[in-house]
Amino acid sequence: MNTAIIDLQHIAKQFGSQTVLKDVNLTVNAGEIVGLIGPSGAGKSTVIKVTLGMEVANGGSAKVFNTQLPDRQLLSKIGYMAQTDALYTSLSGRENLKFYGQMKGIDKQKLQDEILHASKVVDLTDALDRRVAGYSGGMMRRLSLAIALLGEPDLLILDEPTVGIDPALRRQIWAELARVRDAGRSILITTHVMDEAELVDRVALLLDGKVMAFDKPSVLKEQYHVGTIEDVFLKAEGAE
Ligand SMILES: Nc1ncnc2c1ncn2[C@@H]1O[C@H](COP(=O)(O)OP(=O)(O)OP(=O)(O)O)[C@@H](O)[C@H]1O
Numbered sequence: 001m002n003t004a005i006i007d008l009q010h011i012a013k014q015f016g017s018q019t020v021l022k023d024v025n026l027t028v029n030a031g032e033i034v035g036l037i038g039p040s041g042a043g044k045s046t047v048i049k050v051t052l053g054m055e056v057a058n059g060g061s062a063k064v065f066n067t068q069l070p071d072r073q074l075l076s077k078i079g080y081m082a083q084t085d086a087l088y089t090s091l092s093g094r095e096n097l098k099f100y101g102q103m104k105g106i107d108k109q110k111l112q113d114e115i116l117h118a119s120k121v122v123d124l125t126d127a128l129d130r131r132v133a134g135y136s137g138g139m140m141r142r143l144s145l146a147i148a149l150l151g152e153p154d155l156l157i158l159d160e161p162t163v164g165i166d167p168a169l170r171r172q173i174w175a176e177l178a179r180v181r182d183a184g185r186s187i188l189i190t191t192h193v194m195d196e197a198e199l200v201d202r203v204a205l206l207l208d209g210k211v212m213a214f215d216k217p218s219v220l221k222e223q224y225h226v227g228t229i230e231d232v233f234l235k236a237e238g239a240e
Pocket residue numbers: 015020038039040041042043044045046047
């Protein structure tokens with residue numbers, strides 16, 4: 001039996017008079033990478049915020065680690081990377097990593113090892129002692145991702161983690177995500193890069209406030225009689 005680490009059932013969310021999510025069903029199992037794709041404004045970040053308990057749904061049930069949301073204690077078990085970076089720009093990259101690592105309660109020696117590992121994954125080792133104020137946008141994204149990886153959380157929630165990141169490094173980051181998955185941990189990731197949607201275990205297509213399709217990339221391509229997830233996306237969007 002699969003263990004649902006994230007379990008969203010019939011989630012509805014309105015902002016004032018605007019209905020963003022109508023009926024969202026989404027699960028992420030242990031040892032699985034789930035990709036969430038959809039047009040800009042479809043509500044992907046809103047799904048993520050509901051999953052983190054940062055937004056409260058107007059209807060339906062949202063559970064993470066079998067606990068009904070919102071639940072503040074759950075946040076410490078989740079590595080979250082938001083679309084906007086929450087970094088201390090007057091500090092160095094290393095100081096940011098130290099600060100967030102300590103907040104996560106990682107012990108000193110382990111934290112040093114983890115900082116080395118995470119900064120290697122995102123290729124920031126040489127820039128670690130520079131002030132973040134002098135980083136490029138892509139470097140800031142990479143630092144945010146390194147922070148999310150700290151503490152080996154059982155669940156990673158990544159909102160567009162590879163925006164502004166070069167293809168070679170993107171590949172390296174995906175190799176790390178695959179390692180995390182193979183260690184039995186779970187990942188929910190949003191992306192605009194359709195090539196990346198080919199790399200996940202299951203992909204959920206968010207359209208018109210609902211998850212319109214949710215399956216392995218290979219199964220979706222077969223269902224829609226197309227060769228790429230990008231074409232699945234275009235066909236589903238066109239049919240709406
Ligand atoms: N706190 C909020 N208050 C009011 N409206 C909001 C709020 N958060 C999101 N929205 C609206 O909800 C809709 C969905 O936004 P969301 O950021 O979830 O979409 P998205 O799919 O992540 O978009 P993108 O791909 O462009 O990042 C948008 O119309 C947005 O303006």
